[in-house]
Amino acid sequence: MATITPLAPVPAGSALKPVPGDTGLPLIGNTLPMMRDPVTTLRQRYDRFGPVSWTHLFGLKMVQMLGPDANQFVLMNRGDLFSNHQGWSYFIGPFFHRGIMLLDFEEHRWHRRIMQQAFQREALRGYLLRMAPRTEEGLRHWSEGSVKLLPALKQLTLDLATDVFMGRELGDQTDRINRAFIDTVRAGTSLIRFPVPGLGWSKGLRGRRVLERLFMDDIGAKRAAPDSDLFSMLCQARTEDGHEFSDEDVVSHMIFLMMAAHDTTTITLCTLLYHLAREPQWQERLREESLALGKPWLEHEDLDKLPGIGMAMKEALRLCAPVPSMPRRTVKDVEYDGFYIPAGTFINIAPFFTHSMEEYWPDPERFDPERFSDARREDRIHPYAWVPFGGGAHKCIGLHFAEMQVKSVLHQMLLRFRWRVPEGYEMPLDTRSLPVPADGLPVTLERV
Numbered sequence: 001m002a003t004i005t006p007l008a009p010v011p012a013g014s015a016l017k018p019v020p021g022d023t024g025l026p027l028i029g030n031t032l033p034m035m036r037d038p039v040t041t042l043r044q045r046y047d048r049f050g051p052v053s054w055t056h057l058f059g060l061k062m063v064q065m066l067g068p069d070a071n072q073f074v075l076m077n078r079g080d081l082f083s084n085h086q087g088w089s090y091f092i093g094p095f096f097h098r099g100i101m102l103l104d105f106e107e108h109r110w111h112r113r114i115m116q117q118a119f120q121r122e123a124l125r126g127y128l129l130r131m132a133p134r135t136e137e138g139l140r141h142w143s144e145g146s147v148k149l150l151p152a153l154k155q156l157t158l159d160l161a162t163d164v165f166m167g168r169e170l171g172d173q174t175d176r177i178n179r180a181f182i183d184t185v186r187a188g189t190s191l192i193r194f195p196v197p198g199l200g201w202s203k204g205l206r207g208r209r210v211l212e213r214l215f216m217d218d219i220g221a222k223r224a225a226p227d228s229d230l231f232s233m234l235c236q237a238r239t240e241d242g243h244e245f246s247d248e249d250v251v252s253h254m255i256f257l258m259m260a261a262h263d264t265t266t267i268t269l270c271t272l273l274y275h276l277a278r279e280p281q282w283q284e285r286l287r288e289e290s291l292a293l294g295k296p297w298l299e300h301e302d303l304d305k306l307p308g309i310g311m312a313m314k315e316a317l318r319l320c321a322p323v324p325s326m327p328r329r330t331v332k333d334v335e336y337d338g339f340y341i342p343a344g345t346f347i348n349i350a351p352f353f354t355h356s357m358e359e360y361w362p363d364p365e366r367f368d369p370e371r372f373s374d375a376r377r378e379d380r381i382h383p384y385a386w387v388p389f390g391g392g393a394h395k396c397i398g399l400h401f402a403e404m405q406v407k408s409v410l411h412q413m414l415l416r417f418r419w420r421v422p423e424g425y426e427m428p429l430d431t432r433s434l435p436v437p438a439d440g441l442p443v444t445l446e447r448v
């Protein structure tokens with residue numbers, strides 16, 4: 001077992017403890033086990049070191065702060081101790097710079113107040129109205145038999161995003177834009193973190209340029225003829241005191257938003273559909289709920305009328321948090337749980353891990369949506385035990401959008417298809433970047 005080494009000496013005379021940890025392998029540290037199996041790796045570290053420890057990851061010295069208390073401390077960020085910009089930029093800065101999640105403190109609050117206008121209730125109602133017929137059109141092309149759900153759902157959510165977000169069809173650009181998104185997202189966890197032609201980092205930079213051009217080319221027309229899509233909403237968004245986004249801001253926010261929305265909802269739908277395939281009694285229960293609603297499409301006022309889907313979605317987000325980690329960097333010396341973390345340290349919190357802690361979640365690997373029923377509400381054990389959308393100032397601004405989209409797609413899937421997987425099938429997860437089914441999630445579809 002590797003020797004335990006302190007992160008940094010504590011200041012003279014301080015009663016604080018140094019953060020314990022180990023370096024892992026030369027050069028790559030603990031990157032590979034963390035990418036291959038983050039939950040087991042973090043569990044081993046938690047059992048060995050406790051909730052705060054450091055190691056080398058992705059070329060950095062990084063402190064893992066594990067469990068709900070750490071989530072709360074970091075996400076609430078009292079005293080502006082942690083920078084989002086410095087944490088996330090290391091991973092995705094070249095590809096998503098000036099995205100709202102990469103802004104800090106006063107500047108972030110300024111942008112968030114403007115962006116909030118595009119996520120008001122009325123705007124959301126409009127997005128759902130656009131989304132529902134699009135979903136139906138997409139699903140109409142799905143045929144019975146064997147289907148890989150990951151690519152099919154990715155295509156569906158991208159089609160939805162281009163309409164609901166951009167207000168237009170991509171036509172023959174679809175594949176190129178899809179590729180650009182995948183490349184920008186994947187580039188963040190490249191092992192080679194500089195541009196080498198053909199490798200991830202270069203592809204990510206090229207993806208960013210493709211997306212910038214796509215939005216910049218459209219922005220004049222959008223400003224001239226606004227509609228109910230998100231791109232228009234960002235162009236029009238203005239606070240009461242008259243603040244609004246520049247063209248460059250709108251483009252950066254659109255690139256970030258498309259990414260933030262596209263992969264996360266696809267992952268949530270994959271997790272849901274996987275568990276519902278393994279547990280047909282749950283699939284039937286949700287289908288009955290959707291049939292009882294008696295509507296082919298969901299409208300905004302229907303969202304709370306499907307309690308089973310609501311619980312199942314929460315459970316899917318617990319079992320597979322689409323944003324598994326949230327990196328930050330300390331901008332001041334931090335004291336946490338008696339430990340000393342100096343300014344300039346990269347830290348990480350890990351919803352993926354928190355959601356699998358048996359200390360908080362009985363039988364954590366089991367798909368059990370009833371955990372979230374009024375009778376049980378296991379998430380109430382700690383306000384930061386269930387954190388798929390983060391918390392504090394950077395809490396996901398699109399969480400209601402995500403809820404709408406997942407419920408809307410699932411409702412239509414339930415009415416149209418039954419789906420199953422072979423007895424004993426377990427979905428392998430590719431956790432190198434955001435967690436996705438490594439085999440594309442093959443299922444058998446039959447019409448209802």
Ligand code: HEM
Nearest residue numbers: 100101260261264323326388389390394396397398401402
């Ligand atoms: C199930 C789907 C989703 C999940 C699990 C999710 C998760 C998250 C998480 C964990 C964060 C916080 C990251 C941090 O603090 O470091 C976040 C931020 C954000 N999300 Fe989501 N998200 C989802 C869907 C969406 C959608 C659909 C949109 C847009 C339509 C969106 C837009 C954003 C934005 C703009 C931020 C940054 C907010 C800020 O920094 O102020 N997300 N999301």
